[in-house]
Amino acid sequence: MEDKHKKYLPRSGADIPRFAGIPTFMRLPHVDMKTAMSEVDVGMIGVPWDGGTTNRAGARHGPRQMRDQSTMMRNVHHVTGTMPFHSASCSDLGDVPVNPVDLMDTIERVGEFYMELHKAGVIPLTAGGDHLIALPIMRGIAGEQPMGMVHFDAHTDTWDRYFGGHKYTHGTPFRRAI
Secondary structure, X not given: OOHHHHOOOOOOOOOOOOOOOOOOHHHXXXXXXXXXXXXXXXXXXXXXXXXXXXXXXXHHHHHHHHHHHHHHOOOOOOOOOOOHHHOOOEEEEEEOOOOOOOHHHHHHHHHHHHHHHHHHOOEEEEXXXXXXXXXXXXXXXOOOOOOOOOOOOOOOOOOOOEOOOEOOOOOOHHHHHO
16 A cells, blocks of 8 residues: 555544544545645545435435445455555545535536546545536536546436426436537
């Protein structure tokens, strides 16, 4: 393991119980963006926002719940013995500062946040939020090179418009991206 990765290991359950302390993704250290820009390889980010949803609101609580649930993650995979946190400097970068009452402002804020991460070479892993957050994330990291993304969903989110012509909803991000 490289020395630079040592301070970015998840906190051990032997140091503090998994149910105690301030929850971070996978019990990783929380660092500010300035530190992340110079030291972090992979940043876990929350986008607590669901202003683009047309039903089943509540996805804004996803990042907090995922932090709580991920406290059971281990440093070593129990079957393969791999230790991914020894290969890259990973940390929880907190949440993107969203605007809960302005959809277009949030899209701009999220895009700018990810553009800064991308410029610094930080690989983002994101927990959201409704599906519309994928659009500004892709816009923020798109460039001259191909981009990959894993999006878990039961449908394609390629609708053109919803409810009277609204182009920006949880069902339209990939149509807008195309």
